[in-house]
Amino acid sequence: DVKVTQSSRYLVKRTGEKVFLECVQDMDHENMFWYRQDPGLGLRLIYFSYDVKMKEKGDIPEGYSVSREKKERFSLILESASTNQTSMYLCASSLWTGDGYTFGSGTRLTVV
Amino acid sequence: AQSVTQLDSHVSVSEGTPVLLRCNYSSSYSPSLFWYVQHPNKGLQLLLKYTSAATLVKGINGFEAEFKKSETSFHLTKPSAHMSDAAEYFCVVSFSSNTGKLIFGQGTTLQVKP
Secondary structure (H helix, E strand, C coil): CCCEEECCCEEEECCCCCEEECEEECCCCCEEEEEEEECCCEEEEEEEECCCCCCEECCCCCCEEEEEEECCEEEEEECCCCHHHCEEEEEEEECCHHHCCEECCCEEEEEC | CCEEEECCCEEEEECCCCEEECEEEECCCCCEEEEEEECCCCCEEEEEEECCCCCEEECHHHCEEEEECCCCEEEEEECCCCHHHCEEEEEEEECCCCCCCCEECCCEEEEEEC
């Protein structure tokens, strides 16, 4: 089974800190995605990547950046954390769209 | 515009009774369709997928869904609900095999009463 591993389950950070959320997949998937999930707003796509060193903005990229130096790892970076970035962050990967996504367990980030 | 709509934000059933979670999509293309389940504080797990093969798709944990092109629907069903089915369910659509992007419904919370 494909595994998508997010490094932290729960994270508490201070306003203004630079925050790194790490995601690793172990099945050589080309595509990787970062979503945030908020009550009443559903899942919103932040960034995605089709290949190493390649990135595309999703629907809500403001305040975020990403890094994909290796195929298996896709990092989400909050340049200067703010309280409105408190959320559940979900990483996903896929070989191709018809297979659907495999999701990680999520990182619940609280910015205080 | 391409979209996906889950018709019920909350569904409540008694244990042992059938489950129906409704999903409609809007698109001029042939979609790939998925249902995911999310238990509290967990990631999303794929229940089943439709990718232009059989229109009746069987998934895990006794769930199944039927693709009806004429009705642009992909409703999720289960003959008999179990307490462990209580979770949030997402209908998800992909309208292009090239982009890799999925469009998520807003989710339906399934409550199962003893």
